[in-house]
Each structure stands twice: as structure tokens, then as C-alpha cells.
Amino acid sequence: MNRVKVLQAWLWCVSLWSCWLSHAIPLDCKDETGSLIQCTSISQEKLLDRVIQHAELIYRVSEESCTLFEDMFVPYPLHALRNQGGTVWHTKPFPIPGSKTEIQQISDKWLLHSVLMLVQSWMEPLIYLQTTLNRYDDAPDALLNKTKWVSDKLLSLEQGVVVLIRKMLDEGILTPSVFEHTLTPYDEPSPEVLESILRDYNLLICFKKDAHKMETFLKLLKCRQSNKLSCLSY
Amino acid sequence: MAYSLSLGLLYLGLLCGNGLVSARSELFTPDPSRGPHFTGCRSREQETFRCWWSAGIFQNLTEPGALRVFYQTKNFLSEWQECPDYTRTVKNECYFNKTFTQIWTSYCIQLRSVRENITYDEACFTVENIVHPDPPIGLNWTLLNVSRSGLHFDVLVRWAPPPSADVQMGWMSLVYQVQYRVRNNSHWEMLDLESGTQQSIYGLHTDKEYEVRVRCKMSAFDNFGEFSDSIIVHVAQIPSKESTFPTTLVLIFGVIGVVILLVLLIFSQQQRLMVIFLPPIPAPKIKGIDPELLKNGKLDQLNSLLSSQDMYKPDFYHEDPWVEFIQLDLDDPAEKNESSDTQHLLGVSRSGSSHVLNFKSDDDSGRASCYDPEIPNPEDLASLLPGHSGRGDNHPLVSRSSSSIPDLGVQQTSEVEETPIQTQPAVPSWVNMDFYAQVSDFTPAGGVVLSPGQLNSCPEKKKEEENEKKIQFQLVSDGAYTSENTARQLSASVPPSPGPEQGYQTFPTQAVEGNLWNGEYLVSTSDSQTPYLLPEAPPAPILPPVSDYTVVQEVDAQHSLLLNPPSSQPAICPHSPNKHLPAMPTMPMGYLTPDLLGNLTP
Numbered sequence: 001m002n003r004v005k006v007l008q009a010w011l012w013c014v015s016l017w018s019c020w021l022s023h024a025i026p027l028d029c030k031d032e033t034g035s036l037i038q039c040t041s042i043s044q045e046k047l048l049d050r051v052i053q054h055a056e057l058i059y060r061v062s063e064e065s066c067t068l069f070e071d072m073f074v075p076y077p078l079h080a081l082r083n084q085g086g087t088v089w090h091t092k093p094f095p096i097p098g099s100k101t102e103i104q105q106i107s108d109k110w111l112l113h114s115v116l117m118l119v120q121s122w123m124e125p126l127i128y129l130q131t132t133l134n135r136y137d138d139a140p141d142a143l144l145n146k147t148k149w150v151s152d153k154l155l156s157l158e159q160g161v162v163v164l165i166r167k168m169l170d171e172g173i174l175t176p177s178v179f180e181h182t183l184t185p186y187d188e189p190s191p192e193v194l195e196s197i198l199r200d201y202n203l204l205i206c207f208k209k210d211a212h213k214m215e216t217f218l219k220l221l222k223c224r225q226s227n228k229l230s231c232l233s234y
Numbered sequence: 235m236a237y238s239l240s241l242g243l244l245y246l247g248l249l250c251g252n253g254l255v256s257a258r259s260e261l262f263t264p265d266p267s268r269g270p271h272f273t274g275c276r277s278r279e280q281e282t283f284r285c286w287w288s289a290g291i292f293q294n295l296t297e298p299g300a301l302r303v304f305y306q307t308k309n310f311l312s313e314w315q316e317c318p319d320y321t322r323t324v325k326n327e328c329y330f331n332k333t334f335t336q337i338w339t340s341y342c343i344q345l346r347s348v349r350e351n352i353t354y355d356e357a358c359f360t361v362e363n364i365v366h367p368d369p370p371i372g373l374n375w376t377l378l379n380v381s382r383s384g385l386h387f388d389v390l391v392r393w394a395p396p397p398s399a400d401v402q403m404g405w406m407s408l409v410y411q412v413q414y415r416v417r418n419n420s421h422w423e424m425l426d427l428e429s430g431t432q433q434s435i436y437g438l439h440t441d442k443e444y445e446v447r448v449r450c451k452m453s454a455f456d457n458f459g460e461f462s463d464s465i466i467v468h469v470a471q472i473p474s475k476e477s478t479f480p481t482t483l484v485l486i487f488g489v490i491g492v493v494i495l496l497v498l499l500i501f502s503q504q505q506r507l508m509v510i511f512l513p514p515i516p517a518p519k520i521k522g523i524d525p526e527l528l529k530n531g532k533l534d535q536l537n538s539l540l541s542s543q544d545m546y547k548p549d550f551y552h553e554d555p556w557v558e559f560i561q562l563d564l565d566d567p568a569e570k571n572e573s574s575d576t577q578h579l580l581g582v583s584r585s586g587s588s589h590v591l592n593f594k595s596d597d598d599s600g601r602a603s604c605y606d607p608e609i610p611n612p613e614d615l616a617s618l619l620p621g622h623s624g625r626g627d628n629h630p631l632v633s634r635s636s637s638s639i640p641d642l643g644v645q646q647t648s649e650v651e652e653t654p655i656q657t658q659p660a661v662p663s664w665v666n667m668d669f670y671a672q673v674s675d676f677t678p679a680g681g682v683v684l685s686p687g688q689l690n691s692c693p694e695k696k697k698e699e700e701n702e703k704k705i706q707f708q709l710v711s712d713g714a715y716t717s718e719n720t721a722r723q724l725s726a727s728v729p730p731s732p733g734p735e736q737g738y739q740t741f742p743t744q745a746v747e748g749n750l751w752n753g754e755y756l757v758s759t760s761d762s763q764t765p766y767l768l769p770e771a772p773p774a775p776i777l778p779p780v781s782d783y784t785v786v787q788e789v790d791a792q793h794s795l796l797l798n799p800p801s802s803q804p805a806i807c808p809h810s811p812n813k814h815l816p817a818m819p820t821m822p823m824g825y826l827t828p829d830l831l832g833n834l835t836p
Binding site: 056059060063082083084085086087096097098099100101104208209212213215216218219220222223227230231 | 332336338339340360400403404405407
């Protein structure tokens with residue numbers, strides 16, 4: 001009897017906890033004074049526009065950061081690495097298709113989830129990048145600022161995508177990233193300067209690529225929302 | 235492990251990358267000095283791409299099939315695959331269609347000679363990095379506005395994105411660049427990147443032909459596409475004479491009209507304008523006195539008129555700043571009553587202090603002009619006044635007739651107390667002093683000895699005032715005249731005191747030959763404050779009656795007066811000052827012009 005009761009209580013707690021978690025979307029709305037108020041609702045279309053704006057900005061800033069870093073630290077012959085798109089430095093749980101036809105066939109749900117996954121996968125590496133950039137002696141302030149800015153924007157982008165998912169797909173999602181990324185290359189600092197430079201360069205290149213992916217997916221999503229016909233593959 | 239492997243591949247790719255990927259932009263011109271190599275890869279719409287190669291110097295490999303292209307996508311380290319499509323129409327081209335094109339993946343291509351199993355060239359890239367969009371289409375322009383001068387205009391240029399680029403889906407985000415130049419010029423003006431599909435161009439010149447073109451690239455990438463076809467922008471210069479014509483006409487006519495008006499105005503109002511711009515020098519005149527009367531009137535009338543002038547106003551004295559500096563010691567009423575000026579002049583008085591006027595020497599400019607040392611001796615004139623011994627025999631005028639004029643002013647010692655106006659009643663001997671005194675004799679020193687006037691009821695007023703004397707002497711000598719105001723100011727500081735007698739003495743000339751006088755006059759004020767030096771009435775009643783006045787014959791070179799022999803004249807109280815003086819506290823101020831004086835008849 002006691003065991004049953006304990007079990008019931010535990011289940012109840014768990015259910016409550018999961019229920020709470022499912023509703024615990026950490027979107028605190030604050031007004032000017034800083035107190036929590038009920039979030040004002042926003043239309044889905046507007047939210048999507050804003051999310052796309054975020055993604056565009058992040059993409060542009062990532063490109064600028066890459067250029068800044070390249071001009072500052074990367075020796076000229078190695079600039080070609082940029083064209084090569086960088087090397088894959090971590091594996092993704094699911095591959096993202098690269099052809100237009102394939103992408104056009106991706107469902108909305110998948111698009112949103114992959115965007116979310118991308119955003120979440122880059123949060124830690126960018127924080128890491130900030131620390132490594134601070135280690136350079138003459139890192140330009142613009143680069144540091146941009147990196148910091150991108151980190152902040154990624155957070156808000158993540159929040160926006162979560163809300164979108166909730167609205168468009170009617171599903172709640174837990175904010176902790178479900179995807180486990182490998183950080184081994186970045187756990188230990190590299191002793192060699194060139195190697196660390198190349199690593200950071202690679203990181204920036206790959207981030208730019210992924211930002212492009214985010215932007216493309218979101219735009220495709222928008223196209224589908226507004227005009228279903230023209231965005232489908234033909 | 236995976237990381238080190240990837241890094242190794244990175245280095246490998248670096249080593250293998252030459253020609254194609256060392257530079258961002260692809261090369262299309264084959265390098266004939268090299269062996270077989272890739273000349274470039276391009277994608278137009280990020281969905282397909284093509285690669286070209288050249289055999290180079292190895293001419294034996296030019297036949298098709300000798301060189302083959304293999305590619306490999308780097309995603310999963312797949313094996314090398316051969317080019318999916320060798321374009322039949324174009325030589326040495328490999329075409330990757332949609333199914334084989336993936337973005338966000340790295341491609342590596344190799345140029346191999348299969349027969350020899352030699353890899354001549356290799357290149358790695360991602361498709362989005364080789365995208366060169368097609369040129370925009372539909373470039374046109376509309377006129378925004380033309381400047382007011384008609385020399386400049388602004389246009390709005392519009393275009394459409396290339397049809398091959400799927401902008402709507404967001405597959406490609408394009409930015410555009412507009413360039414323009416004057417036709418046949420060599421230099422293109424470049425405008426900033428524009429993400430929209432229109433742009434304004436400002437500041438173009440009319441009557442010049444402009445070429446405008448536009449190209450685009452993917453945002454965040456560096457590869458511009460080809461330029462669109464140029465369009466010609468031309469705006470003919472509007473003959474804007476119509477707009478400026480009336481303006482200039484109006485302006486011209488307006489100016490002409492104004493000029494005419496001005497001329498008419500000037501001519502019509504010539505007299506008044508002359509008066510305004512060239513005011514006539516005022517003829518000397520005594521206020522309230524008809525010049526005609528002066529010309530034709532009798533002397534006694536003139537005297538009465540002159541004495542009735544209410545020109546001595548204390549206010550004037552107060553107003554004039556320089557007069558303020560003239561301070562007379564009025565604090566010795568006893569001394570006032572002691573003696574009159576005439577008495578002093580006549581040398582009756584005692585104390586030998588050089589007093590007279592205790593005007594503090596100051597630098598008042600108003601006085602300075604009157605105290606021109608060049609002015610020949612007021613003392614000469616002063617010497618004409620024998621009886622005018624203010625107090626003490628140190629009357630400067632009399633006693634120091636030879637001294638310089640500045641002495642008069644400067645040497646006023648502190649001990650000097652003013653010689654105020656003597657109130658006559660206190661001094662019986664002077665009470666009936668004549669208003670006028672006749673110059674009876676000249677001292678060898680040049681002083682003037684006045685004969686005592688007849689006793690009459692005319693009150694005298696003696697004032698010693700060297701400043702004024704100086705002024706007046708100056709006036710005499712110079713031929714200048716003092717204005718009414720100045721004369722008023724001379725006596726301005728004199729407060730009206732009851733019973734102060736104002737002596738007023740002039741040197742009326744019976745017959746002035748020439749301009750003996752330029753209207754000078756000697757003014758005496760009534761009060762002690764304003765030291766006035768006046769020719770005083772002759773002092774002692776005991777003296778035989780003499781003429782009250784005499785005619786000044788002429789002023790000689792030393793500016794001394796030459797008088798006619800005294801003619802017996804009745805003692806005239808010229809203006810019955812008893813009557814008049816109480817009425818008017820101040821002396822008549824004014825001056826006589828020589829011609830006026832000349833008309834005076836005794």
C-alpha cells in the first residue's frame with residue numbers, strides 16, 4: 001500500500017513536472033520596467049518575418065566576421081580554404097540535403113526542426129570562439145563585438161524558432177538541445193598558432209555555411225506560407 | 235581522430251588547390267603554357283554548374299575523351315565519380331545538373347588522363363562560392379525631377395531579378411550594383427549595393443547622354459554576375475528661358491522704375507533734400523530776437539531785448555558736463571558780500587589771493603577747446619575791464635594781464651574762492667554799479683581801465699570767470715562765435731539766486747567796420763557758480779559819469795580793442811537790469827553778428 005502510494009505520488013510528480021516542462025517555454029516577456037507581464041501575442045506571419053530577419057542578419061555578420069578573421073590572421077595562400085567550404089568538424093544527427101529539389105521536398109516540420117538544431121548546435125562553439133579570440137593579441141574589436149553579437153542573436157533566434165514551432169506545428173519542445181555535439185576538438189587549446197588559427201577559421205567558415213542554411217530554410221518556409229504553388233519543386 | 239583526419243584533408247586540399255581555387259574568381263582564359271588544367275567552374279542559379287578545362291600545351295590530348303573529369307563530394311568521402319554530362323555542344327565542358335548539384339557541400343574535381351592515369355589538375359569548391367548570377371533584366375528609367383535651373387535631373391532606375399535566380403523562394407538572395415557613366419567616357423560611376431530592385435541616381439546633367447547598367451551577386455558572396463545591357467538616359471535641356479525670362483524682365487523693370495522714382499523724388503524735393511543733407515550753417519542769432527530788429531532797431535531796444543532773453547537757464551548749466559567741473563566755492567557768502575567784481579576789477583579789493591575762479595582744473599574737453607592757448611589773449615580783453623577786480627587785486631585778468639592764458643585757468647589755486655556774483659545790495663558802493671562800463675583808459679601793461687559808470691539803479695553783476703573770459707576772448711579773437719547753448723552753458727551752473735545780478739556787458743560797436751566782431755559777446759552769469767568774467771560796470775559812484783559804453787573802433791592785430799573816444803552818453807541802463815534781471819535769472823545768451831552790431835545805434 002505504501003509502495004503504491006509512493007509510486008502514485010512519484011508518478012504524479014513526474015507528470016506534473018513534465019507538464020510543467022512542456023509548458024515551460026522560457027519566453028519571459030518584460031515590459032520597460034523589467035517586470036514580467038503577459039506576453040503580447042504576435043501573428044505567425046510577423047513572427048516568421050522577424051525570424052527571417054534574424055537569420056539574415058546573423059548570416060551577414062557571420063560573413064563579415066569570417067572576412068575580418070581572414071584578413072587579420074589567415075595567411076594569404078590559405079584564403080582558398082574558404083572556397084572549399086571548410087571541413088566538417090562535427091557530425092550532425094541527420095544529414096541536411098543540399099540540392100534544391102531535395103530541400104523543396106522537406107516538410108515544414110523538418111525545416112523548423114533542422115533550423116532549431118542548427119541554432120542550438122552553434123551556441124557553444126561561438127562562446128568558445130569568443131574565448132579563443134580573446135587570446136589573440138591583436139584581435140580587432142569589431143571581430144569580438146560581432147562574435148558576441150552573434151551569440152546573443154542566436155539565443156533570440158532560438159526563442160523565435162521555438163515559438164514558431166509551437167505555433168505552426170502545435171507542439172511543445174524542451175529548450176535544452178536534444179542533440180549532442182562533440183566538442184573534443186575544442187576542449188584542449190592547441191599549442192600551435194597556425195593550427196589554432198586554422199581551426200578558428202574553419203569554425204567561422206562552417207558557421208557561415210550553417211547560417212546560410214538557416215536563412216534558406218526559413219525563407220523557403222515563408223515562401224510556402226505565402227504562396228504554396230511557386231515554392232514547390234517543379 | 236576525426237578532427238585530425240579532417241585537418242589533414244584540409245592541408246591536402248590546400249596543396250592540391252592551384253589555379254582554380256587559389257583565386258576566388260575563376261579563370262576562363264586557358265593558360266597555354268601549362269599542361270591540362272581547369273579553366274573555371276560556374277553556376278548561374280545555384281542549382282547547376284559547369285566546369286571547363288583546357289588541354290594546354292599537350293596538344294595530343296585535345297581529342298575528346300582523352301581527358302576526363304572526376305568529381306567527389308566531400309560530404310561522405312565518396313568515391314570519385316566521373317562527370318555526369320560532358321556537354322556535346324561545347325568543347326571541354328562538364329555539366330552538373332540539378333541532381334548532381336548540392337550546395338553546402340564541397341566538391342573536388344580532377345582532370346585525369348585515363349590512359350596515362352595521370353591527374354593533371356584538381357580543384358575543390360562549394361557550389362555557392364562559384365555562383366555568378368545572371369544579369370538582371372528589364373532595366374528602365376523614369377525621370378524623377380529636373381532642377382530649377384534646368385541643368386540637373388534625377389532618375390529612378392528599375393530592373394527585375396534574373397529569371398533564373400529563384401529569389402522568391404529565397405534560394406538566392408541577390409544584391410545589385412548600378413553603374414553609370416557619361417557616354418563614351420571610360421570611367422564608370424558605381425553606386426552602393428542595393429538589395430531592392432530600384433535605385434535613384436541623382437545629379438545627372440541635362441544635355442548629356444548617360445549609360446546605365448546593373449549587375450548582381452549573391453549577398454555575402456563576392457562573385458558578381460555579368461552586366462546587363464546598358465540603357466541610355468538622356469534628358470534634353472529645357473529651354474528654360476520662359477521661366478527665367480519673366481523673372482529677369484521683372485527685375486530689370488523694377489530697377490528702372492526705382493531709379494526713375496528716385497530721380498523724380500530728388501528733383502521734386504530738391505530743396506528739402508538739400509536742407510536735409512546739406513543743412514545750412516545757422517546764422518548766428520539770438521533766440522527770440524528778430525534779426526531785423528538788430529539790423530534796424532535802436533540800441534536801447536536792442537538792449538532791452540537782449541536782457542529780456544531768458545536764456546540763462548540753470549538747467550543748461552547742469553546739463554553741460556564740462557560746466558560741472560567748474561566748481562566755485564560758494565561757501566563763503568561773506569566774501570560774496572564783500573565786494574563785487576567790479577570792485578575787484580577796479581582794484582579796490584584787498585586780498586591778494588589768486589582766486590577768482592576756483593574752478594578745478596580738469597581736462598574736460600568741452601572746455602579744452604575753449605582754452606586754446608593759441609587764442610590770443612583774453613587778457614587783452616580782460617584788461618579792458620579795469621573795474622572788474624573781483625575780489626582782491628589779484629584778479630587775474632587785471633593783475634596778470636600779461637600772463638598767458640593757461641595761467642588763468644591753471645593757476646587757480648585752491649585758495650581761490652569763487653568770485654561769486656556780488657549781490658550788490660550788500661555793498662553799497664557797488665549797488666548802483668552801472669551795467670556797462672566804459673573803457674576809459676588802457677594801462678601800459680595792456681590792461682583796460684574802465685571808467686566807473688553812472689550811478690543808476692541798474693544792478694551789476696560781477697562775475698569773474700576766467701573760463702568764460704577765455705572763451706569769450708577766444709571768440710573775440712578768433713572770429714568764432716559761441717552758440718546759444720554754449721553761452722547758456724557758460725552760465726548753466728549758475729543757480730538762479732535771488733537777486734543775483736547779471737552783468738552783461740558787450741562791446742557794442744556803433745559802427746563796426748568790417749567784421750570786428752563775429753558775434754562775440756561777453757556773457758556774465760548771475761551766479762557765483764559760474765565764474766564769469768565780465769567787464770564790469772565801473773565801480774565807484776564817485777567817479778564822474780562817463781559813457782556807459784563806447785564804440786569799439788577796431789580790433790588790432792593783438793586782438794585788443796581800439797575804442798572810440800568816449801562820447802558823452804547818457805548813462806543808460808541799457809536793459810534796465812533791475813527790472814529784467816529778477817525776471818530772468820540768467821543772462822541773455824546769444825551773440826551778435828558783426829553786421830548786426832554794425833547796425834546798432836546808441
